[in-house]
Amino acid sequence: MTTTPEHDKRVSEMKFFSVYPHYVTKVEKKGRTIKELHTVIEWLTGFNEEKLQELIDEKVTFKTFFERATLNPNAELIKGVICGYRIEDIETPLTKQARYLDKLIEELARGRKMEKILRVKK
Template sequence: METNLERVYKMTFASVYPLYITKVEKKGRTQKELDTIIEWLTGFDTTTLQKLIAEQVTFEEFFKRATLNEHAPLIKGVICGVRIEDIEDPLMKKIRYLDKIVDELAKGKKLEKIMR
């Protein structure tokens, strides 16, 4: 039987990215700002992001190819009711880092503050 973690890992980045765009645009932010923070976290520029979306890569593959920013561990707080610092699974922690910075962007936080 598939666990919740496995289900999340097998989700494609392409299926979630439009939801991120909608979330930040509803709050007056832009796709360009979204791409900027994703690049800061993962090292993927907009062209690479689009390629990964076209390839329908899973979150597992997405983060396998990413070069995580050395400051990513400074991303702290609660996401989906769970404190990021307490997440033990390395891949889930990376996914939650991404969720958290998207939330911060949607909540109006300045890019400089998000990109610690």
Template sequence: MKVTAEHNERMAKLTFASVYPHYLTKIERKGRTKEELHQVIKWLTGFDESKIQEYITDKITFETFFNNAKLNPNASLIKGVICGYRIEEIDNALTQKVRYLDKLVDELAKGRPMEKILRKG
């Protein structure tokens, strides 16, 4: 699928707080934990537990979320298709980062080992 300007705008305005419960439900339904979800978020963004909670409470947009993140240098190793989009072909940096997070959550829910999710080999 081709990413459109409208899609990019929607990603920017989406709040982390609106998506987080879906991430949590998805991974818990598959036997993973909130702690594992937070480990994945921290790996990608550098945000600790209190920062994650603050961003949920403050209902910040993904645009602000990723503007404040220190993206992991290995994030570019996240490849594949998520929601019909090939991650490595997304040319909008913000949309690509949102899809990185979606992909990591998806891998967590599918039972992938944490060392693989965190691109450790």
């Protein structure tokens, strides 16, 4: 299933600061911590807590958020279905990056071990 241009536009224009509290709620509700959430976000984007807060305060869109990110080279190892889309089949880079983040947060909320979420090779 590929995304539509309308879907991609919606993802691009979403404000990160408005979605972030939902990430916090999702992981805390399942017994995970904000620190773990920030670890996952930093692994994917390179943003530490300070930079993350700056982006939240600046009220950036997902487009700007991912334009400023330094995506982890192992991000391509994130696979599976999220929000009804198979990540490997998403062609629009920004939408794929947003779904990478969604998938990592879902894995965190489901109790997956951090080394598996961060794709640590043994």
